[in-house]
Amino acid sequence: MRRLAAILFVTILALAAASCGDKKLDAAYDRQESDIEDLISNLTRGIDDATVEHNNGVTRVTVAHGDGEALDENGAVAFYYAGYVVTGKTLSNSNLFATNYEVFANSARWALTDSSSFEIATVRLGEDDLVEGLRKGLPGVKGGDECYVLFSGKLGFGKKKTGNVPPNAALAYHLWIKSVSND
Numbered sequence: 001m002r003r004l005a006a007i008l009f010v011t012i013l014a015l016a017a018a019s020c021g022d023k024k025l026d027a028a029y030d031r032q033e034s035d036i037e038d039l040i041s042n043l044t045r046g047i048d049d050a051t052v053e054h055n056n057g058v059t060r061v062t063v064a065h066g067d068g069e070a071l072d073e074n075g076a077v078a079f080y081y082a083g084y085v086v087t088g089k090t091l092s093n094s095n096l097f098a099t100n101y102e103v104f105a106n107s108a109r110w111a112l113t114d115s116s117s118f119e120i121a122t123v124r125l126g127e128d129d130l131v132e133g134l135r136k137g138l139p140g141v142k143g144g145d146e147c148y149v150l151f152s153g154k155l156g157f158g159k160k161k162t163g164n165v166p167p168n169a170a171l172a173y174h175l176w177i178k179s180v181s182n183d
Helices: 002-044 102-107 132-137
Strands: 051-055 058-064 076-085 096-099 121-124 146-151 171-181
Touching: 002 058, 002 146, 058 132, 096 102, 132 146, 132 171
Parallel strands: none
Antiparallel strands: 051 058, 058 146, 076 096, 076 121, 076 171, 146 171
């Protein structure tokens, strides 16, 4: 009987700790959403034709509009990107974690010797492995668009640190869309 009581007690403590952890994570995601809203305001300030689109926890801010067909959920897209960890109301080189755009790598003073890092990324949404927030933020982009895709840690890399990205981090991708194909 004592053993059963001890097992029940430990189980209840574990459930309470998990619930507390979930509440802290939810509060962190709420703060991230608030930071993203502030960041959106800063990104669109002074740009008359900027558009903001929301899609299931992801926001895409288009600051320069291209033309042509819009990317569908199974299409392919070619783009340059700069990925940032969202840590406040602005994006800076200090929170840049990845880029394939040489201009940004140089401005962040990254010392890269492999120039193949600066090739245009091409992905097929229905097939290639992408972080969920980016997968949800790309449909609808057009060749020539310059946009930002922003999302909380709910749709990011998850609970494990990935490269320079902390666990459950909110992310922003600055994208320069080169082409779209829905073939």
